[in-house]
Amino acid sequence: MQLSDRVDQVPPSGIRRFFELAEEMDDIISLGVGEPDFSAPWSARDAAIASLERGETSYTANRGKKELREAIADDQRRRYGLDYDPDEEILVTAGASEAIDLAFRALVDPGDTVAVAQPSYVSYVPGVIFAGGDPLSVPTRAEDEFKLTREVLESSGAADADALVYCYPNNPTGATMTGEELEAVADFCREHDIIVLADEIYSELTYEHDHTSIATLPGMRERTVVFNGFSKAYAMTGLRLGYAMGPPEAIKGMNRVHQYTMLSAPTTAQHAALDALENCDDDVDEMTAQYNRRRNFVLSRFEEMGLSCFDAAGAFYAFPECPWDDADAFAEELLHEEKVAVVPGEAFGEGGEDHLRVSYATGLGELKEAMARIESFLD
Amino acid sequence: MSSRAEILELLRENARYTTEDMARQTDLTESEVETAIEELEADGVIRGYTAVVDWGETDKERVRALVELNVTLDRETSYADIAARLAKFPEVESLRLVSGDYDFDMEVEGDSMREVSRFISDKVAPVPEITQTVTHYVMESYKESGIEFGDGHDDDRLSVSP
Incomplete structure (x- = not known):
């Protein structure tokens, strides 16, 4: 059967090859995982089980349970000073990934250009293409510690873009942006009338400064859709629950696509999420503290073994420079020789070349062993 | 911090x-x-370091009992005096003053039920201030010092994911 051109032109994810290589081998230590090693907090899981016991297995409102939207609004106000109306401006989705796809489909017309800050999560470029838009790569630079700057926006031609999508704290680099640094991006987007799609899924995993949402900067709320969810902070990836926050017309458009495709986000997961917001602050603090210690550990070890790596201050990734010219070959050799899986940065798009994504969402014992193996591999 | x-x-x-x-x-x-x-x-904040042992996984028989103790105080004897006396016994693993129906919550360990029983009847019960003991033998341990016993949870994540 003939695939549509839109689908046909999107290659399979570059991650896939490493996944297949790693799956063939036994006893590897994987630092290639893009999700938490923790399970969701027990309180949230327990709430999900209890909702099943009560028989709450029907659809919810398209936009998600009202209590959950209200709890999300309160949580985002308290944490980041965001102010969204739970009835009009919040949409609960099957993971932040769905929300981002909805935004592309609701806001991008054929021929529209969407600037994608890279290296980035692998879904943005395909999402833009599936929506009929033209992705424009905005490669961030190692010397900027992979932050988005006015300079790279200008030099990549983003001034002509209709929308900009980015993710900070960033997967794969672990880079974060302060409020001040975001102001330059906000200025640029206001000047050139660009819509901002801000993926803030890792917002709670910011270790050295408070997370700032670009939507809180002057004049940005009306041109921004913010994405967040429960996968990273609450270790709920498999429950598939995220949300979008934005101006009423954007959320309304996204909900139109959502109601015809997803109907509503998974009900059981919504129960877990509500409990997570009500009862799991301590779990989040504990997991964040653990990630931060591992981050310190990994960065210290890289320094000891002479592997150059900027001080990645967010998510659960370090992004060291690859000591070989060919990062792909390095990662493959490391996997075969030392049974340690990392992902070459170029799998995440332009700007990621010559780097390696090292996930520290793994227990300290394994991290310690993995670092020892990388050290011996380098010798 | x-x-x-x-x-x-x-x-x-x-x-x-x-x-x-x-x-x-x-x-x-x-x-x-x-x-x-x-x-x-x-400064006495850290009083020692110890291993969390799941005795069920060893060949060694280890008997533990939680003992509720009721005491009567008088002008010369305080809770601390009674506690000091009990805590000296090596069989006593932990000893706490608690609120509720009884006064002390004591954990005792020994090599056999007989040893633990004899310790309580010969050494604890005769203490003049102790008016009552209720002994609960531990049958199974599921979690100790914050560590869950059991097989744990395998890492079932995909080995490489975006």
Whole structure:
């Protein structure tokens, strides 16, 4: 059967090859995982089980349970000073990934250009293409510690873009942006009338400064859709629950696509999420503290073994420079020789070349062993 | 967080972390870690280090009992006096004054039920201030010192994911 051109032109994810290589081998230590090693907090899981016991297995409102939207609004106000109306401006989705796809489909017309800050999560470029838009790569630079700057926006031609999508704290680099640094991006987007799609899924995993949402900067709320969810902070990836926050017309458009495709986000997961917001602050603090210690550990070890790596201050990734010219070959050799899986940065798009994504969402014992193996591999 | 609080948290997580690994996990140097530990020990914050053992996984028979103790006080005898006397016995693993229906909550360990029973009847019950003992033998342990026993949870994540 003939695939549509839109689908046909999107290659399979570059991650896939490493996944297949790693799956063939036994006893590897994987630092290639893009999700938490923790399970969701027990309180949230327990709430999900209890909702099943009560028989709450029907659809919810398209936009998600009202209590959950209200709890999300309160949580985002308290944490980041965001102010969204739970009835009009919040949409609960099957993971932040769905929300981002909805935004592309609701806001991008054929021929529209969407600037994608890279290296980035692998879904943005395909999402833009599936929506009929033209992705424009905005490669961030190692010397900027992979932050988005006015300079790279200008030099990549983003001034002509209709929308900009980015993710900070960033997967794969672990880079974060302060409020001040975001102001330059906000200025640029206001000047050139660009819509901002801000993926803030890792917002709670910011270790050295408070997370700032670009939507809180002057004049940005009306041109921004913010994405967040429960996968990273609450270790709920498999429950598939995220949300979008934005101006009423954007959320309304996204909900139109959502109601015809997803109907509503998974009900059981919504129960877990509500409990997570009500009862799991301590779990989040504990997991964040653990990630931060591992981050310190990994960065210290890289320094000891002479592997150059900027001080990645967010998510659960370090992004060291690859000591070989060919990062792909390095990662493959490391996997075969030392049974340690990392992902070459170029799998995440332009700007990621010559780097390696090292996930520290793994227990300290394994991290310690993995670092020892990388050290011996380098010798 | 102060460096002492940070080190305390790390040691509570795993008392076998080397000072080197603790330094790597924090912003502290190795010698700062060592100093923090020395201070915590000298100030009596850290009273010791011990292993969390699942005796069910060993060949050794280990009998534990939780003992509720009721006492009567008089002008010359305080809770602390009674506690000091009981705590001296090596069989007593833990001893706490608690609120509720009884006064002391005592954990006793021995090699056999007979040994534990004899200890309670010969050494504890005769203490003049103790008016009543209720002994609960531990049948199964599911979680100790924050560590769940059992097979644990395998890492079932995909080995490489975006």
